[in-house]
Amino acid sequence: MMSGGLTLKSIRRLNFGVEIPLVGLGVFRSPAGETTKHTVRAALQAGYRHIDTAKIYGNEEAVGQAIRESGLPRAEAFVTTKLWNTDHGYDVALRACEESLAKLGLNYVDLYLVHWPVEGLRLDTWRAMERLLADGKARAIGVSNYMSRHLEELLDHCTVTPAVNQLELSPYNYLYRKEVVDPCRAQGIALEAYSPLTKGQKLNEPKLVAIAQKYGKTTVQVLIRWALQQGFIVLPKSNDPARIRQNADVFDFAISDADMAHLETFNVNLVTGWDPTNAP
Numbered sequence: 001m002m003s004g005g006l007t008l009k010s011i012r013r014l015n016f017g018v019e020i021p022l023v024g025l026g027v028f029r030s031p032a033g034e035t036t037k038h039t040v041r042a043a044l045q046a047g048y049r050h051i052d053t054a055k056i057y058g059n060e061e062a063v064g065q066a067i068r069e070s071g072l073p074r075a076e077a078f079v080t081t082k083l084w085n086t087d088h089g090y091d092v093a094l095r096a097c098e099e100s101l102a103k104l105g106l107n108y109v110d111l112y113l114v115h116w117p118v119e120g121l122r123l124d125t126w127r128a129m130e131r132l133l134a135d136g137k138a139r140a141i142g143v144s145n146y147m148s149r150h151l152e153e154l155l156d157h158c159t160v161t162p163a164v165n166q167l168e169l170s171p172y173n174y175l176y177r178k179e180v181v182d183p184c185r186a187q188g189i190a191l192e193a194y195s196p197l198t199k200g201q202k203l204n205e206p207k208l209v210a211i212a213q214k215y216g217k218t219t220v221q222v223l224i225r226w227a228l229q230q231g232f233i234v235l236p237k238s239n240d241p242a243r244i245r246q247n248a249d250v251f252d253f254a255i256s257d258a259d260m261a262h263l264e265t266f267n268v269n270l271v272t273g274w275d276p277t278n279a280p
């Protein structure tokens with residue numbers, strides 16, 4: 001496989017100058033084993049260089065195998081995994097990272113995220129994340145599903161600011177998440193958009209279809225492009241090679257300011273997975 005610099009628009013967005021490709025393949029609910037291997041292989045062939053997995057997805061082994069078998073140099077693949085909720089606490093978190101690395105077959109991940117702001121132990125967990133960064137087990141560390149109050153607490157106690165906050169983000173919930181999006185932007189914490197395709201729920205909505213037709217694109221491509229124009233790193237999931245290619249074909253058009261404003265009006269506080277709004 002060809003290599004030569006990360007692609008799918010990698011930029012130096014994370015702290016410590018770590019480069020991250022703006023479009024990443026999500027592998028939530030991608031079945032472990034051959035399906036995930038096939039999917040990751042298809043994505044790498046389509047030019048993706050960023051894979052977003054998690055311990056709880058149960059497919060870290062397959063992700064690691066597919067990357068190794070691709071023949072790409074390690075530095076050409078950006079790999080994220082996440083610390084699960086039962087692995088909070090300093091020592092447990094250190095061990096959990098080692099276990100994920102062993103499953104992935106890697107010496108380090110590019111980004112290690114706290115999956116959810118579990119109450120009670122999350123500050124101890126963050127000290128472990130900082131240790132993992134210092135030890136070179138992760139090139140960048142961040143959080144996921146943190147609301148502004150969780151971030152404030154973390155920023156009051158951390159030595160290293162999280163590089164990333166990964167949230168559910170689409171036009172259908174952007175305004176709902178503004179209370180955390182705005183402080184992240186102000187603090188230089190990169191935002192990653194998960195479930196950017198609304199898990200497929202809104203893809204046939206007539207007002208979204210109308211925008212897609214106007215640009216000669218699919219509704220999925222409009223949603224991915226919207227996320228990029230918001231300045232988000234975007235993580236569409238598909239197990240289908242043709243869709244994986246389609247989802248990366250988003251750099252030849254731009255949504256107008258007027259249509260970006262129109263898309264903002266689509267907000268319905270959509271939550272397709274878990275909702276951290278009231279997480280203590």
Ligand SMILES: NC(=O)c1ccc[n+]([C@@H]2O[C@H](COP(=O)([O-])OP(=O)(O)OC[C@H]3O[C@@H](n4cnc5c(N)ncnc54)[C@H](OP(=O)(O)O)[C@@H]3O)[C@@H](O)[C@H]2O)c1
Binds near residue numbers: 052236244
């Ligand atoms: N941090 C967190 O708590 C968290 C939570 C949820 C998700 N995530 C991350 O974000 C990633 C994406 O989110 P998600 O998996 O929830 O959902 P998503 O990306 O919003 O939507 C995935 C759905 O869209 C379909 N799809 C993909 N491309 C398509 C296309 N071109 N045309 C039509 N349908 C298409 C997929 O079906 P096919 O697979 O059949 O193509 C799948 O059913 C996850 O995989 C994961 O990495 C993180």
